[in-house]
Amino acid sequence: MLVLCFAIAGGAFATVPPILLGKLVDLVLPLQMTEMIGWLVAAVFFAFLGKVIFESLQEFVQVKIGLDIITDMQLTAFRKLHRAPMSMFATTPRGDILFRLTHDVEAIQNLNSTVIPRFLQQFLGAIAAFVAVIAIYWPAAVVMLAVFVIYLGPSYLLGRKVRKLSEVQRNMLADLYAHMQESIESIRLVRTFVTEEREAETQSVKLNAWKKFAIYAALISKVNWRLGNLMQVASPGVVMLIGGMAVWQDEISIGTLVACIGFIPAMFLPIRSLAENALMIQQAIPALQRIFEYFHLPEEQAEGLPAVGTVKGELQMENIWFAYPGTEAQVLRGVSLHVQAGQHIGIVGASGGGKSTLIQLLLGLYTPEQGTVLVDGKDMNTHDRNSFRLQVGVVSQETFLLNSTLRHNLLYARPDASPEELDAAVKASGLGEFLDSLEEGYETIVGERGLKLSGGQRQRVALARAILRRPPVLIFDEATSSLDGETEERVQEALEQLMPGRTTITIAHRLVTVRDADEILVLDHGVVAERGTHEELLKLQGQYHRLYTAQYSELEKEGAV
């Protein structure tokens, strides 16, 4: 409302100078009213001043509103993404997601902070000028309207074409960005396989394809702009022609004609500005559509589900069937699991058998197609999964680190942990020696995605995080896989110290890790092939026995056992 009031006031002030110019020609000059000239100049000056003041106020308010909208949109999209199902991240390139949140938002912001405020002024200015021309000499207004209508047809068609091109261009740009991002992120892979040239070639092909579209779109929008210019140049001529005839026939005064011509630029400004900014506008439309798509993303779980409360640690998975979204293969086929609070369960089996998938389903990162996941007897489909995840400590094959200090990375699990708790967790996870070797200690920056840490050090950071969290449920998914034999033993001891009183699920390839578990599941091609204690499984003389004896003889050969 404020913007509209300011814009209307600005537009009203803008109509004053041409009218005064008409008066100057009709009255002041012929009647030689010299004392009036000073007043006229002052009035024109104040009219301009009023116009500038109100337009500036309008722009300021509008820029503020525009930025409020943009930040709101970005935050909404960001929040929506964090609530989206995991399958979305498996199928969408990260570069595309980032492009939407940054460059698409920027495209809308450019429009919002520059073109839209000015266009509103110009549009209201044009209406005010049009009304003024109707009042002083309506045939001139009709001519202007006719020119408008003639221009609108081709301009609309050209605009539509530019928009379609911009849509393709936007997707191409997002793809380009995704490739750039992936290539830089995989720099180690690129260097190791010496694929720099191939990467540059792919980038060049994508860039050239985009450039072609960009040139074409720019060309069409320039044609549109030229067309607008042509109309702007042609219309004063037409007005002069019919206005001049009216002056000869004494229907209007010369001053009225001068005032009408004085209004022409104001009437054409919105069209000119639309044509000038056509590319920016047409690029912002697909950008807006791409952001809106994120507003309607499906959510991992419904809002407002009840929390699970303090978890005791009884976990149940009943007859779980699951295929990853968009794939056919059933990764889990009728798997059931029952862990009493405080028990330790081991899951072993060949690679690709579905062990990690089972954990992802337990954490609610995916929803099973069939079967239920119960925590302390509460169905995770009808309870808030986050309230359960908050009470689980996970140490997995992959550790995610932030490009920040070691302290920040460790405290990510529990920001309110005391310095003593932090020190204890570092010691228990076997990170102490490494920490002592760092000049800056906890304040050492560990690098983007933890590139400055070794695989083993990263895993110990994950372990320290789990310790800090003191969760009732612990999940170790190949938690010691990146460690050397000696460190593995030490970390394993640390893990075992953590376990008493906590429900623990350990996924391991090295069977000695789960030898003491209360129950061991052998997962094979998505089904539980065998289950029982270490002794029971050995007696079975089945898969577990085969795996164990193979590993045992290896260890024996190495002299480790």
Ligand SMILES: Nc1ncnc2c1ncn2[C@@H]1O[C@H](COP(=O)(O)OP(=O)(O)OP(=O)(O)O)[C@@H](O)[C@H]1O
């Ligand atoms: N995001 C995904 N989309 C589609 N298929 C997947 C996805 N993640 C895993 N899979 C498939 O699911 C199957 C089980 O994978 P999972 O990671 O659970 O095996 P695993 O037993 O933990 O293997 P490993 O011991 O090698 O870690 C594999 O065949 C894998 O290709």
